[in-house]
Amino acid sequence: MSAIVLALAGMLVFYLGWRYYSKFIAEKIYRLDPDYVTPAHRYRDDVDFVPTNKFVLWGHHFTSVAGAAPILGPAIAVYWGWLPALVWVVLGTVFAAGVHDFGTLVLSVRNKGQSVGTLANRLIGRRAKLLFLFIILILVLMVNAVFAWVISNLFVQFPASVLSVFIQIPLAIWIGYKVHKKSKNMLLPSLAALAVMYGTAILASHFPVLQIDLVRYFGGEESAGLFGLGATGSAFLIWIIVLFAYVYVASTLPVWKLLQPRDYINSHQLVVGLGILYLGLFLTNPTVTAPATNASTDVPWFPLLFITIACGAISGFHGLVSSGTSSKQLNKETDARFVGYMGAVGEGMLALISIIAVVTLFATQADFLAAYSTWDAANGGGLGNFIVGAGQLATGLMIPVGIAETIVAVIVVSFAATTLDTAVRLMRYIITELGSEYKVKSLTKTHVATTVAVGSSAALAVLPEGPNGFGSGGYLLWPLFGTSNQLLAGISLLLITIWLKKNARNYLVTLIPMIFLLFMTVWAMIQQVFTQWATWGSDSNMLLFGFGAVILGFAIWIVLESIYILSSNKDHDNIDPSM
């Protein structure tokens, strides 16, 4: 079967969802009012609260939520065959993610632009704040450890991409200086920087001398390396040390010096990447070789599929962006449909192309099954497979496969590095906040907090033996990423449901995805915590058991709390009465 059919089918459903379902929600459920004075106008300060054109705002929203996660999840989830992954990405985007992203935006707009964190704090109480801090702390800890390994792995697998990624740092500092000190425009220099990066990537894939291949420097895969590790293990160790040294510096510098211009350069890469992949797909017309469903799996797809594909379908982080920055800039309330719903659709398109790149990669079905032979193999190889598959799609644009792979690797590493930078910075803020909450003064100092953040992330990456060899310790906690992220989405859906119920509207549109999500999350967690990780389980692991049990406790607490709030007729005075 041609992969174009899959892409067109997915896009058709996205279109129908946008055309009819989001219209129905906007008019009948959220009842958007074109005359409502949005926070952007009411509290206008030209910094945070700025009325913004809806296309511009959509672009901001989309580039803020799209990163490596919508690529990573689907590339792993095709382990169960392309059909379940595709169906969940498409339907999940239309019926869960769209409603969630759109809803958090509207809810926040109707509440002075406050974020879901603040709203949950007010609505469910102070315990909700602790829950949020705890969930986010675990999320960023494992994101740090896993992404350090992911980037190191890409550096080891695609050594031609290393130089481009490193070149980006001085270029970004230079742009930051130009823009901040001299008020120059960012567009031209950042496009030039992108051209330099891709030029370097092309040169490096032609001339091996430009490839920084640590494994080769140690004398090949079979050779011995440092501290009794093999050559590959030593390469991982060096890259992980380099990465954490870099994030330490990046997260303590003022944002405009490095992070901002880097993000800005990377935003263009999203546009370039999506353009190359979809154009390439239509020009090469590849065949789907992966099976529709894969029966020979060692882990059941139900309910794990729904926590493996996090950002591709529904993600709690989208709610944080929707209610954090987008809601403060909404010009008219009716724009929320375009910004919120289409933002989710954009993310769905990224997940869709990720699935297609992987399922068209292999020559035969047997090759696919060999590469995705076990769950651990799928976890370790998913992203690499995406890059090779995406490289093949890019050949449709007459780009040689080696160069295409290097460029895709550069794009993915840049996304992952941006996530890593932001996650370390976020972790520093949380540690500082906990420090001031519990009056541990030393923790509120920038360098102490950064050291704790970087140190714990690095320790998690290097100390425990992970499923993918040395340095992949973060993967031990990775199964918790999906669940904690879905929990966050569940809380946001709960808030929207309460708001709709209070206004005597049909709240089934958010209640049903909420029940579905929480059911899948709790079920997956019970299965993992009690049958897999517990001391009596098949794959005993005290670290996962401990963290998993705590998150499971939170999940059950949220379920109980939602049942209580939804079944009681008590008025929730905390919500703005004008809503």
Place this chain on the structure above:
Amino acid sequence: MTEEKWSFKKIVKLYDEILSLQHRAEIKREIRDQDDLFMLLCFSEMLGIPNPVSYYTLELYPEMIEKFHDWHLRMGMEKSPLDGIRCC
């Protein structure tokens, strides 16, 4: 409303606006923080902090009245907190 004509220049401008939105806000916030600090230095005398150059900063006040008004609104004070300055 008249139909707007699309030109290459406009598309580039829109594209730039999309990508620079969040960065612009960040830069403005940083500038605002610096301005706030400057404001604090200029008005430190009124807060009871001795300022050896207050005689000179006096000259700046007419220039700063507008900004001062924005500042106290942003700080959550509906009226000017200082008797010396009557901006609203």
